Amino acid sequence: MDGLRRHKSMFLLPGLLTLFLIIIFPLLFTIRVSFSGWNVSNPQMDFIGGANYTAMLDDSRFWTSITRLILLAGGTVLIQYLIGFGMALLVWREARGRRFWRVLFLVPMMTTPVVMAAIWQTIFHESLGPMNDLLGMLGLPRIPWLTESGPALFALMTVEVWQWTPFMFLLLLAGLLSLPKEPFMAAAIDGAGTWRTFWKVTFPLMAPVSVAAVIIRLIEASKLSDSVYVLTSGGPGSSTETPGYYLYIQGLRDQQTGYSGAMSLTYLVLMIVTLTIVAALLTRALKLKGDS
Amino acid sequence: MRSRPYKGLVAVAAAAALTATACTAQDEAQQKPKEKTALFKSGSDISYQKYGKNYPTTKVKDVPGSCSYESISRKDYSGQTLKIISHAVPVIGEPTQLHAKQFEEITGGKVEVVNVPFGELHQKILTPLQAGQPAYDVMFYPSLWIGDMAPYLAPVPEKYLNTTGMQDVTAAYMDVATWDGKVMQYPVDGDRHYLKIRADVLQDPKWQAQYKKATGKDLKVPTTWTEYQDIAEAFSGKDFDGDGKKNYGSAEVTKRDDLTFSAFISRAAPYVKNPDVKGGVFFDEETMKPLINTPGFVRALQDMVKAKSTWAPGGSNFGLGDEIFSFGGGQTLMSYSWDDAFIQAQQPDSKIRNTVQAAPLPGSTEVYNRTTKAWDKKANQAAYFTWGWTSAVAKASSHQEMAFDYLCFFSNEANTALDLTIGRFGVNPYRISHFAPEFWEKQGWDKDVAKAYVDTLSGMEENPNRVFDLRVPGVNQYMSALANGVAAALAGQESPQRALDGVAREWAKITDQIGKDKVQSAYRNVVALEDES
Numbered sequence: 001m002d003g004l005r006r007h008k009s010m011f012l013l014p015g016l017l018t019l020f021l022i023i024i025f026p027l028l029f030t031i032r033v034s035f036s037g038w039n040v041s042n043p044q045m046d047f048i049g050g051a052n053y054t055a056m057l058d059d060s061r062f063w064t065s066i067t068r069l070i071l072l073a074g075g076t077v078l079i080q081y082l083i084g085f086g087m088a089l090l091v092w093r094e095a096r097g098r099r100f101w102r103v104l105f106l107v108p109m110m111t112t113p114v115v116m117a118a119i120w121q122t123i124f125h126e127s128l129g130p131m132n133d134l135l136g137m138l139g140l141p142r143i144p145w146l147t148e149s150g151p152a153l154f155a156l157m158t159v160e161v162w163q164w165t166p167f168m169f170l171l172l173l174a175g176l177l178s179l180p181k182e183p184f185m186a187a188a189i190d191g192a193g194t195w196r197t198f199w200k201v202t203f204p205l206m207a208p209v210s211v212a213a214v215i216i217r218l219i220e221a222s223k224l225s226d227s228v229y230v231l232t233s234g235g236p237g238s239s240t241e242t243p244g245y246y247l248y249i250q251g252l253r254d255q256q257t258g259y260s261g262a263m264s265l266t267y268l269v270l271m272i273v274t275l276t277i278v279a280a281l282l283t284r285a286l287k288l289k290g291d292s
Numbered sequence: 293m294r295s296r297p298y299k300g301l302v303a304v305a306a307a308a309a310l311t312a313t314a315c316t317a318q319d320e321a322q323q324k325p326k327e328k329t330a331l332f333k334s335g336s337d338i339s340y341q342k343y344g345k346n347y348p349t350t351k352v353k354d355v356p357g358s359c360s361y362e363s364i365s366r367k368d369y370s371g372q373t374l375k376i377i378s379h380a381v382p383v384i385g386e387p388t389q390l391h392a393k394q395f396e397e398i399t400g401g402k403v404e405v406v407n408v409p410f411g412e413l414h415q416k417i418l419t420p421l422q423a424g425q426p427a428y429d430v431m432f433y434p435s436l437w438i439g440d441m442a443p444y445l446a447p448v449p450e451k452y453l454n455t456t457g458m459q460d461v462t463a464a465y466m467d468v469a470t471w472d473g474k475v476m477q478y479p480v481d482g483d484r485h486y487l488k489i490r491a492d493v494l495q496d497p498k499w500q501a502q503y504k505k506a507t508g509k510d511l512k513v514p515t516t517w518t519e520y521q522d523i524a525e526a527f528s529g530k531d532f533d534g535d536g537k538k539n540y541g542s543a544e545v546t547k548r549d550d551l552t553f554s555a556f557i558s559r560a561a562p563y564v565k566n567p568d569v570k571g572g573v574f575f576d577e578e579t580m581k582p583l584i585n586t587p588g589f590v591r592a593l594q595d596m597v598k599a600k601s602t603w604a605p606g607g608s609n610f611g612l613g614d615e616i617f618s619f620g621g622g623q624t625l626m627s628y629s630w631d632d633a634f635i636q637a638q639q640p641d642s643k644i645r646n647t648v649q650a651a652p653l654p655g656s657t658e659v660y661n662r663t664t665k666a667w668d669k670k671a672n673q674a675a676y677f678t679w680g681w682t683s684a685v686a687k688a689s690s691h692q693e694m695a696f697d698y699l700c701f702f703s704n705e706a707n708t709a710l711d712l713t714i715g716r717f718g719v720n721p722y723r724i725s726h727f728a729p730e731f732w733e734k735q736g737w738d739k740d741v742a743k744a745y746v747d748t749l750s751g752m753e754e755n756p757n758r759v760f761d762l763r764v765p766g767v768n769q770y771m772s773a774l775a776n777g778v779a780a781a782l783a784g785q786e787s788p789q790r791a792l793d794g795v796a797r798e799w800a801k802i803t804d805q806i807g808k809d810k811v812q813s814a815y816r817n818v819v820a821l822e823d824e825s
Contacts, residue, residue, distance in 0.1 A: 040414075040440060041765040041806045043422040055801070061776075126606035147609040149783060235548045235609055237783030238776060249549075253411055254769045255418070 034261035040254065052262035062263055065241045066270065072153070072242070073221035076160040081214055083161070084168025089202075091169075092176040102173070109166035117230035120159045121146070124231075149239035152232050156240055159227050164220070168213055175209030176202070207286035215279050222271050243267050323693060325367035331398050332361040338706040343390060350735075352709045357456045359700035361398065367697060369401025374694050376405045377417055378432035383632075383718035384481070384681045387711050388432055391702045401694060411549065414768055417441070426688035429695040435468050435477060435682035436761035437768070439814045442471040445684045448478055452696050457703055460723040462753050464677055467821050468760070476684060478699045482722025483680035484752050485558040487520075488619055488634045489513055489626045491649035491741075493532050513651045515673070517559060517595050520626065520654045524602035527625045533644075535622075541602030543610060543618035543627040548779035550611035551629075553771040554678045556778045557759065558628055560592035562655040565674035565822075567757045569663050572819040574762055575799075576662075580812050582799040584774065585792035587667070588660035593781050593788035600782065608782055620644075620715075628653055630678070634745070635715035638737060646738040650748040652755075675752035676759045681718060721749055760821045764814040766806045773798035 034052055036045040056062060091101050108116065123129050124145035132142040145151045183205065187197045225244030228234060234241035234249070247267070251260030336354045338361060340347035354361045374395075378388035385407040392403035406428070408416050413433055420427035421444035433441070452458060453475060461469075461479045469477040493499050494511055503511040503526055514520040524541025532539045545555040564573045564586070571577045574584060583589070600608055604623055607614075612629065619627035620636025622644045627633055637648045655673030660666075683702070685695040701707070711719035712726060713735050721727060727750040732742035752758070762770055777795035780786045786794070803811050 037805065039766070039805060040418065040769065041810065127604065132605075142605065144605065144608075147606055149785075232609075233547060233549045235779055235783065237548070237780040237785040239783055239785065249772070252415055253549075254772050255415055256769070 030261045030265060033258055034265050036258040036261075038257040038261075039259070040256070045258075048258070052259045053266070055259060056262050056266060059263075061238055061241065062243065062246060064238070065243045065246045066267070068153075068240075069222065069224065069242045069244075070274075072157060072160070073218055073224065076157050076164070077214055077217045077221055079157075079161050080165045080168045080217060081210070083165045084213075085172050085206075085210075087165070087169045088172040088176055089198075091173060105169050106166045108163050109170075111163070113163060113226040114230050116163050117159055117227035120155065120162070120227075121231050124155045146232055147236050149236060152236060152240050156227065156231060159231060160221070160224070163227075164217060167220075168217060171213040171216070172206065172209060175206050175213075179205050204286075207283075211279065211282045211286060214282060215275060218275055218278065219271075222275070323372075323691065325369050325399070325401075325693065325697070327366055328368040328400075329366070330362050331365035334360075334362050336361060338710070340390065340710055343393070348710070348713060350710060350713060352706045355456070355705035357704070358451070359455050359457055359704040361701075361704070361706065364395070364697060364701045364704075365398040367399050369399040369694050369697075371401075372691055372694055373402040373404060374430065374691055374698055375428045376403060376430040376432070376698070377413075377428040378405060378407055379413060379681070379718075380407045380409045382716035384432050387702070387707075387714075387717045387719060391698070391707060395698050395701055399694075399697075403698065414440070418444075421686065421688075424688065426686050426690065428686060429689040429691045430683060430685055430698060432480070432681060432683045434679045436679040436763050438468075438471050438477060438682075439763050439765040439767055441684060442476050444687055445476045446687045446689065446692055448475045448685075449696060452478070452700055455700060457700070457705055457708070457723065460725050462722060462724055464753055464758075465680070465722045468677065468680065469682060471817065477682040478684060478696070478703070479680075479722055480683050480699070480703045481681040481719050482726075483630050483678055483720055484749060485554065485629055485653055485676045485678050486634075486748050486752070487514070487626065487628045487651040487653055488637070489649050489651060490532075490622075490644065490647060492644075492647035493527070493625060494649075499527075499532065513649065514626075514654050516656055516671075517562070517592075517654045518657070521595065521599060521602070524599065524626060528602040532625065533622060539622075540604040540607070540618075540624045541626065542599060543604060543607060543615045543624040543633075544596070544599065545610060545612050545615050545629055546596075546603075546607065546779075546782055547609050547611040547614075548775050549772075552775045552778050554676075554761075555629060556592065556596065556774065557678065557761075558653055558676050559596050560589050561653065561674035561676045561759045562672045563591050563658075563660055564588035565757055565759050566659045566661050566668060566672070568668070569661055570819075570823045572815060572822065573759060574818075575803075575812075575815055577812070577815065577819055580803055580808050580815070582796040582803075583662060584777075584799060585789070585796040586660060586662055588662075589792055590788050591660075593778060593792060596778070597781055597788060630718075631720040632715060632718065635720075638735075638741070639715055640736060645736075646741050649741065650745045652748055652751060672757070673755070674757045674759050675755040677752070677761070679761050680720070680722065721746075727753075758822055760818050762815070763818050764806075764811045766802055766811070769802045770799055773802065 033045065035047055035049060037048040038045050087105055091098050123131050126132060126142065126144050126147065131145065135142060143151050145155045183201045184197065187201050192200065223244050224242045225248055228240055228242050228245040229248070232240040234245050247260050247264055250256045250263065332354055334354070334356045337351045338354050339349065339351045341349050356362065376388060376392060379385045381389065389405050392405045395401065396403050414437060417428070417431050417433055418440055462482065465479045465482045466475065469475050469479050494513065500511045503509070506526055507522060509522065511523070514523055527539065528541035529538055531537060545551050575582055604618055610618065612632070615627055615629055616633040616636050618624045619633040620642065634648060634650055636642065637644050639645070652673055653676060655671060657671055658667040658669050659672040661668045683699050685692055685699070689695055708719065708723070711717045712721065727746045729739070729742040729746050732745060733739060761767070764770070773795050777791040781788045781791040
């Protein structure tokens with residue numbers, strides 16, 4: 001019997017080995033790198049203690065990029081959730097043409113983020129882009145979409161919302177389609193209107209799916225860098241830099257391997273803690289709503 | 293503590309490398325080319341026409357010599373493979389590919405070219421070199437990286453230094469290719485920043501009268517940054533070419549990660565390079581204290597911020613491509629940077645062909661003296677030699693002869709003559725013979741345009757007051773920090789002084805990180821170029 005159990009556990013080995021190679025080893029390696037002075041002119045991993053972490057505490061560009069991302073991700077995910085939920089409700093109710101709408105809504109998500117950002121870069125081009133042409137036709141002034149801090153952040157948020165709302169739509173639609181019919185029948189018998197049914201039945205029942213969708217999107221948004229790279233390159237100045245893009249600059253372009261290792265780990269820990277708290281708060285808030 | 297803690301990884305990599313090497317190992321006999329019958333006669337006509345309609349129909353003669361088509365086609369490299377890394381197509385990447393194809397055709401050897409975007413080039417070249425893996429035999433990269441690359445490069449052998457083409461390279465570009473007294477880089481391009489301006493507008497009596505009336509000054513090619521600003525302001529927002537669309541005063545490279553540092557150094561050069569003060573402009577040579585936040589640099593950044601009002605829409609985030617399009621496409625009156633926008637304007641299909649003029653970079657009426665810590669009141673102009681593409685052969689390459697033969701073929705007289713005329717190639721004058729106006733007139737340039745162009749470029753070679761790029765280990769980090777400071781000031785996030793104070797702090801940190809002695813020793817090479825020219 002013991003032999004059989006040992007034999008069975010051998011089947012776990014490939015999985016464990018893969019896990020070690022793609023997660024545990026890089027993580028341990030990054031921890032080691034983060035305590036080294038490895039940089040472009042010194043490929044040796046000299047141990048330098050916590051110097052990278054000390055330098056990071058003084059790096060306002062890193063901390064500002066984190067604050068910016070929190071606002072950016074929080075804002076865009078909220079908008080994505082609202083629009084995505086609306087679209088899912090629309091398709092859920094609307095029987096005719098449901099398949100067509102589903103496919104249409106998913107098109108942005110199927111496009112590579114870099115390609116999507118390049119298209120939006122053309123749309124937002126200050127002198128040649130259709131966005132400013134449209135404003136001109138309406139008699140409104142042209143906006144420097146990508147060359148002033150405020151408009152550039154707005155442009156970045158637009159691309160994020162455009163690209164990832166379909167993902168939210170897909171998850172929420174799946175959630176809606178899996179809801180039991182009985183509560184809705186009971187609500188109808190009680191004479192509840194559409195709005196009341198939504199708040200008292202649909203929304204509470206959707207709470208677990210909503211939390212999952214929002215958390216998944218927040219995790220994804222925390223890695224935002226590809227559209228920043230294409231759309232604004234972090235500019236103007238450093239006003240659209242996200243931690244992901246800043247890590248790319250430090251780690252890959254400027255080859256500050258040790259320093260970027262320290263920042264990556266710190267950022268990873270911060271994100272795990274933040275997202276855990278957000279998930280707990282969201283779960284509690286939505287449960288309360290559901291109980292009322 | 294110095295260590296290689298990733299021993300396991302190194303062992304695996306070494307095993308893989310050994311296996312790969314064993315599979316592809318060439319014995320010594322294969323390193324040398326065999327002799328074969330030449331495919332070209334001496335003095336044959338050379339043209340790129342057969343490679344597609346994107347190439348000009350121009351024909352030039354193969355110039356006899358060891359790098360000529362005739363000589364290289366005598367060599368048989370069949371069975372050998374050359375690996376090359378170069379910038380993305382078209383700038384330098386396209387000629388790398390084209391000449392690789394030709395080299396294959398005439399020598400029988402195989403040439404594999406990898407093209408990489410600018411942002412990844414440094415890492416893709418340096419990482420395998422540092423790991424001791426000869427991933428590429430030939431590398432094309434910006435010449436200012438020499439401080440990082442030099443330890444891993446094979447010096448150019450004497451027989452290649454004695455070729456007619458190499459003997460013709462200007463003194464400045466031989467200096468750029470030299471490190472610690474040895475020629476480590478194979479010159480294939482020469483780059484400088486200079487002023488480009490619409491001569492048709494400047495010489496138009498209508499615009500001259502309007503400018504005089506508005507400013508009380510004569511309209512002429514600006515010789516200072518103040519004049520440049522005045523003219524740019526006066527013409528910005530006007531339709532000076534009568535096509536019904538607004539034109540603008542100036543286009544500059546301002547996108548943070550797209551060579552903005554070069555644009556800024558151009559603006560700063562006349563304020564910081566004092567011909568009476570030796571010892572470099574970027575650091576105090578003795579203490580290695582950064583000088584990037586001294587008054588000359590601050591003045592230049594103030595000028596650049598002020599210039600925003602004269603830029604075309606989107607101008608505060610213009611990359612090099614945008615600047616080329618903006619001036620070369622006729623949108624703006626002036627710009628300053630590399631040759632590309634000028635060559636673009638002079639392409640046969642350009643609507644502003646032969647209406648443009650080249651001139652030295654604007655100067656200043658005073659220059660900061662960092663010894664006396666005061667401004668010296670005098671007219672000052674400084675030439676800026678801003679990197680230029682270069683090429684080199686890896687010390688660890690097992691195909692060094694083939695690699696150097698490829699480079700000497702790449703830059704032989706016939707190929708260089710044709711490459712110079714194709715704007716998108718990014719190959720610009722770097723040999724004395726390239727400064728002959730007749731060469732450019734043959735391409736259809738007006739006599740005056742050609743003369744002003746070669747006079748501007750050769751004048752920089754002769755100017756004793758010159759600024760060179762930083763060329764120290766970690767130069768990318770220094771320039772990245774500088775570009776970030778400039779961009780922050782342009783975006784209004786910080787004042788020019790505060791932005792450059794931040795850059796100075798970053799530079800001091802980078803120097804500590806890399807090692808003061810290492811940076812200082814390399815920086816002395818730069819200072820020597822500037823002070824001993």
